[in-house]
Amino acid sequence: MYYYIFEPEKKFRRTLANRQLRRLLFREGITAEIATPNPARDLAEILETASQRKFSTIVAVGEDAFLNKVASAFRQTEPINRTVLGFIPYELKGEIASFLGIANLNEAVLALKRRRLKKIYLGKINQNYFLTTVGLTLSKPALFQLNIDGLELKTALSHLTIKRSDKLSINFWNKNTLPHPVLGLFYWLFGKKIKPDVTVLSGRLIKIKAPSGITLEGGEIEAKTPLSVELDNFPLQIIVLRSKI
Amino acid sequence: MLRQPILNTDSGTVVGTNVKLTGTLRDTQDITVHGQVDGEVISDKNVMISESAVVNGPIQAQAVTVAGKIKGSIQAVEKLEILPSGKVHGSLETKELIIRSGASFNGKSIMQNAQEEKDKEIRETSGKKKSSEKNLDLTALDYEVEE
Numbered sequence: 160m161y162y163y164i165f166e167p168e169k170k171f172r173r174t175l176a177n178r179q180l181r182r183l184l185f186r187e188g189i190t191a192e193i194a195t196p197n198p199a200r201d202l203a204e205i206l207e208t209a210s211q212r213k214f215s216t217i218v219a220v221g222e223d224a225f226l227n228k229v230a231s232a233f234r235q236t237e238p239i240n241r242t243v244l245g246f247i248p249y250e251l252k253g254e255i256a257s258f259l260g261i262a263n264l265n266e267a268v269l270a271l272k273r274r275r276l277k278k279i280y281l282g283k284i285n286q287n288y289f290l291t292t293v294g295l296t297l298s299k300p301a302l303f304q305l306n307i308d309g310l311e312l313k314t315a316l317s318h319l320t321i322k323r324s325d326k327l328s329i330n331f332w333n334k335n336t337l338p339h340p341v342l343g344l345f346y347w348l349f350g351k352k353i354k355p356d357v358t359v360l361s362g363r364l365i366k367i368k369a370p371s372g373i374t375l376e377g378g379e380i381e382a383k384t385p386l387s388v389e390l391d392n393f394p395l396q397i398i399v400l401r402s403k404i
Numbered sequence: 405m406l407r408q409p410i411l412n413t414d415s416g417t418v419v420g421t422n423v424k425l426t427g428t429l430r431d432t433q434d435i436t437v438h439g440q441v442d443g444e445v446i447s448d449k450n451v452m453i454s455e456s457a458v459v460n461g462p463i464q465a466q467a468v469t470v471a472g473k474i475k476g477s478i479q480a481v482e483k484l485e486i487l488p489s490g491k492v493h494g495s496l497e498t499k500e501l502i503i504r505s506g507a508s509f510n511g512k513s514i515m516q517n518a519q520e521e522k523d524k525e526i527r528e529t530s531g532k533k534k535s536s537e538k539n540l541d542l543t544a545l546d547y548e549v550e551e
Contacts, residue, residue: 310427310443314420336422356438358420361431 161191161245161271162214164205164229166221168195176249176264180220183268202228206236216398218245218271223253223291227377231288234281234395245271245398254291260400270400278394282323284375284382288391293377294320300333303369308362319367319375321388326361364389416449421456435465437472451480455489462494470507477511 163184168174184190194209196202206229209217219229226246233244247267248256261267281288300317307329319331336356345351365388367375372383416433419425423439428446435447437457444461445451451465457472468480470490477495478484484498488506496513503509 310425310429312423312425314423332420333422356420356422357418358423358439359416359418361417 160214161189161216161218162209162212163191163193163218163220164202164209165193165195166219166225166249167197173249177220180247180264180268183264184271187268187272189268189272202232203236206232210236210242214242216243216245216271216274218247218398220247221249223248223250223255226255227290227380230281230290230395231380234288234391234393235286241396243274243276243396243398247271258291259397266400270398273400274398275400276396277399279397280323280394281391282321282327283389283391284380284386287380287382289323289377289380291377292320292322293375293380293382293388294318295373295375297373300335301369301371301373303331303367305329305368306364306366307360308364310360310362314358321365321375321377323390326363327365327388327390328359328361329365330357330359332357416447419457453490468498481516 165177166173168177181190194200194205196205206217217229217233219226221229226248230244233242246255246259247264248259248261250256251261251263256262256267259267259270261270281290282293283289284293295318297317300315302313302315303319305312305314314331315333315335316331317334319329322328322330333356367384367386367388369384375382375384375386375388417429417431417435419429419435419437419439419441421438425439425441426443428444429435429437429441430444430446432448434450434452435445436452436454437445437459438454439456440458440460442460445459445463445465447465449465450467450469451463453459453463453468453470453472453474455471459472459474460476462476462479463474464479466481467483467485468478469485469487470478470492471487472489473491475493478492478497480496480498482498483500483502484496485502486492486504486507486509488504490504491508493510495511496509497516498513499516501513501515
């Protein structure tokens with residue numbers, strides 16, 4: 160039994176996409192109840208209702224930030240039930256579509272119908288959860304102290320991304336150490352190597368310290384340093400288009 | 405466009421030029437070091453120590469390529485290559501060792517094949533010794549029967 164949670168429509172384009180999706184769901188015979196968060200009934204309340212009414216599958220429909228928000232709220236609402244979470248991402252070139260192996264709306268609907276499940280662990284920052292990535296971009300590099308599963312490091316960085324998969328993968332670099340685009344083009348034309356400064360590390364627990372409370376953002380998450388990012392202990396069952404993963 | 409480096413997280417661990425790490429750096433995938441590592445570097449695949457890298461600690465991997473500075477032992481199961489800019493201070497243990505002209509190496513090297521051959525030789529020698537002892541016993545027995 161499916162229960163759809165649609166992102167509130169802000170643009171006419173989205174209304175058209177919703178109509179097209181409803182037609183596809185009807186064609187595949189997987190139409191069901193639809194809810195949309197609004198000021199009178201927020202996401203937590205909708206999920207609570209879905210849980211009480213024992214829906215077997217909750218499907219989030221919308222852009223990546225909304226899907227992240229639903230995944231986080233879903234994890235906080237019912238951490239021990241057996242409900243499955245499905246996604247219909249509207250950002251078809253976004254991270255969630257790529258992670259699910261979905262290239263278009265037809266495939267997203269097909270994945271829901273096939274109901275192939277994958278066990279995943281969400282990323283966790285304080286009491287918030289994220290499905291794909293969190294990160295930060297600074298206009299001026301700052302000195303960071305990181306601890307990744309006991310591995311200590313100190314570095315100045317301007318960009319940081321933490322990607323969730325089987326582990327947490329952290330990438331960071333300092334834009335000041337990279338050549339200016341014009342100089343970079345010059346280097347490229349004359350075959351000169353550009354000195355790399357991208358660091359890629361992975362682990363299950365990442366502790367981040369920065370001198371002045373810098374904010375890490377992703378989906379609905381906004382967390383100030385110092386902070387810890389870890390993989391959640393409880394797995395979620397999500398629907399994927401397995402053939403492409 | 406060139407300011408945004410392409411990030412490929414599937415290729416394993418990469419330590420950037422201006423990064424200093426302390427602790428054990430371990431990965432099942434390849435490890436590439438451009439910065440400084442104070443501690444062990446362990447990979448199930450390949451380790452590449454680039455020209456700008458400094459490693460103070462032991463390295464263990466299937467194959468190790470050194471273009472930077474290393475103070476510590478290197479254990480490469482398959483192959484170890486020290487490039488012209490490479491400087492190694494410590495013991496090496498590998499099956500295949502390549503030291504390019506201009507490279508610097510200070511320490512002891514153990515070739516795993518040579519070690520295996522030495523072990524085999526020792527085993528064979530001890531085997532021969534045992535069989536000759538056996539022969540002596542038989543001679544003794546023969547002699548006793550004759551008496």
